Amino acid sequence: MNNTALEPSFRQSVDIMFNRAVALMELPPGMVEKIRVCNATYTVRFGVRLRGGIQTFTGYRAVHSEHMEPVKGGIRYAGNVNQDEVEALAALMTYKCALVQTPFGGSKGGLAIDPRDYNEEELERITRRFAYELIKRDLIHPSQNVPAPDMGTGAREMAWIADQYRRMNTTDINARACVTGKPLNAGGIAGRVEATGRGVQYALREFFRYKEDVAKAGLSGKLEGKRVVVQGLGNVGYHAAKFLAEEDGCRVTCIIERDGAISSETGLDVEAVRQHIVSTGGVKDFPGADYNADGAKGLEVECDILIPAALEGVINLTNAESVKAPLIIEAANGPITAGADEILRKRGAVIIPDMYANAGGVTVSYFEWVKNLSHIRFGRMERRQEEARHQLLVEELEKVQTQGGNNLVLSENFKKQYLHGAGELELVRSGLDDTMREAYQSMQAVWHERGDVNDLRTAAYLVSIQRVAASYSSMGL
Numbered sequence: 170m171n172n173t174a175l176e177p178s179f180r181q182s183v184d185i186m187f188n189r190a191v192a193l194m195e196l197p198p199g200m201v202e203k204i205r206v207c208n209a210t211y212t213v214r215f216g217v218r219l220r221g222g223i224q225t226f227t228g229y230r231a232v233h234s235e236h237m238e239p240v241k242g243g244i245r246y247a248g249n250v251n252q253d254e255v256e257a258l259a260a261l262m263t264y265k266c267a268l269v270q271t272p273f274g275g276s277k278g279g280l281a282i283d284p285r286d287y288n289e290e291e292l293e294r295i296t297r298r299f300a301y302e303l304i305k306r307d308l309i310h311p312s313q314n315v316p317a318p319d320m321g322t323g324a325r326e327m328a329w330i331a332d333q334y335r336r337m338n339t340t341d342i343n344a345r346a347c348v349t350g351k352p353l354n355a356g357g358i359a360g361r362v363e364a365t366g367r368g369v370q371y372a373l374r375e376f377f378r379y380k381e382d383v384a385k386a387g388l389s390g391k392l393e394g395k396r397v398v399v400q401g402l403g404n405v406g407y408h409a410a411k412f413l414a415e416e417d418g419c420r421v422t423c424i425i426e427r428d429g430a431i432s433s434e435t436g437l438d439v440e441a442v443r444q445h446i447v448s449t450g451g452v453k454d455f456p457g458a459d460y461n462a463d464g465a466k467g468l469e470v471e472c473d474i475l476i477p478a479a480l481e482g483v484i485n486l487t488n489a490e491s492v493k494a495p496l497i498i499e500a501a502n503g504p505i506t507a508g509a510d511e512i513l514r515k516r517g518a519v520i521i522p523d524m525y526a527n528a529g530g531v532t533v534s535y536f537e538w539v540k541n542l543s544h545i546r547f548g549r550m551e552r553r554q555e556e557a558r559h560q561l562l563v564e565e566l567e568k569v570q571t572q573g574g575n576n577l578v579l580s581e582n583f584k585k586q587y588l589h590g591a592g593e594l595e596l597v598r599s600g601l602d603d604t605m606r607e608a609y610q611s612m613q614a615v616w617h618e619r620g621d622v623n624d625l626r627t628a629a630y631l632v633s634i635q636r637v638a639a640s641y642s643s644m645g646l
């Protein structure tokens with residue numbers, strides 16, 4: 170029997186981690202089971218007339234916990250999507266939303282297709298048909314179940330879903346709030362596309378603010394100059410790598426994609442690699458970098474920070490012993506299996522867990538949902554107030570300048586910044602930053618203060634399970 174045969178499924182892996190946490194908690198009888206189980210999973214098979222025949226597709230929408238509604242979670246398109254996977258992902262959504270205090274239950278959906286096999290027109294027809302099936306059953310609904318992008322989907326698919334919902338619910342004034350991650354001109358919010366990667370950056374910045382946490386990973390100093398390895402240069406991995414390199418001075422020394430890994434000790438230009446992938450379909454032949462067709466080997470190279478941002482289960486019993494990174498931040502959902510997690514913890518690696526690390530997406534989705542329900546541009550009210558206050562400040566400063574006859578001259582840039590206040594993007598980023606900091610501190614308090622909690626994942630589970638339990642208790646369960 171090889172090691173992978175011993176590996177639990179994704180959902181079992183999440184349950185193992187959940188069970189490790191609840192063993193340290195005192196919860197009312199029956200509560201553990203109530204929280205752990207996935208409430209319902211809907212499987213749909215539907216036909217679409219394509220290329221002169223009918224093709225049948227299989228899709229899922231799992232609802233893990235309805236302690237708060239709507240439930241929330243992305244829809245992924247991938248050839249091997251299955252019920253176990255969407256249930257694991259839905260459970261992670263429950264814990265993630267509780268940890269970052271977005272008022273949602275957990276859900277997740279998937280369609281078993283490889284989007285690269287279809288053109289845009291075909292994808293639109295398939296997406297609209299899948300959405301129709303979910304909308305009919307309130308599995309897409311502004312107050313019941315609100316999807317978002319995930320692997321293989323993006324703003325384009327969300328716009329089709331929103332439009333499909335609007336056509337089927339023409340009198341629903343809140344129709345736009347049925348899905349998040351929409352394009353800006355279709356009810357989206359500034360900063361949603363970058364949000365998950367941005368959240369990874371904010372999470373790392375927060376981690377590096379605490380010397381003792383950095384030391385627990387066997388590292389020292391600042392985020393600046395750290396060697397970073399990223400797996401998956403899609404929505405999450407690209408933004409995380411780009412921001413860390415361009416704004417925090419990190420060195421991206423290895424990028425792993427479907428077709429292999431490229432590395433360079435002096436650092437890779439993330440934007441140039443992205444363009445290379447767009448034009449050639451992969452990382453191979455990227456100028457000035459070493460290429461290894463066995464991409465998974467990239468997970469094992471020496472670095473300071475490893476960012477798996479592609480798939481679940483990539484660090485498992487077969488390679489965990491060889492993974493050398495002292496700090497791993499789970500930008501993807503479930504990239505480390507339960508068995509690998511144990512091996513890495515024993516070795517002393519610090520793992521910043523998925524339910525926290527990639528919560529930037531759902532956080533900004535929450536802002537978008539609120540914006541859609543309030544029918545007002547995000548921050549519009551505050552902005553007018555802010556502008557009025559800043560107008561006063563500029564006038565006062567100018568008065569001082571004239572009265573004193575001194576040389577104080579307000580630069581045009583200063584006036585522009587202060588007179589126009591913060592736009593939607595700045596408000597979204599600061600709201601996200603605040604959320605990531607607060608959530609980190611709630612996990613960190615448990616990690617530092619409880620002698621029986623030795624890792625951030627268990628700490629994160631403790632915080633979120635406690636909140637979900639409190640919610641169920643107050644509902645009268």
Ligand SMILES: NC(=O)c1ccc[n+]([C@@H]2O[C@H](COP(=O)([O-])OP(=O)(O)OC[C@H]3O[C@@H](n4cnc5c(N)ncnc54)[C@H](O)[C@@H]3O)[C@@H](O)[C@H]2O)c1
Binds near residue numbers: 528
């Ligand atoms: N999009 C979001 O807002 C969001 C939010 C939270 C969590 N996540 C999680 O982040 C992960 C990535 O999602 P995404 O939205 O960036 O997806 P994406 O489809 O935009 O990107 C995935 C990337 O991984 C690459 N990839 C696929 N298989 C690979 C392999 N075997 N080795 C290396 N690279 C491979 C793909 O080529 C692609 O570039 C998923 O686990 C997802 O659940 C996404």
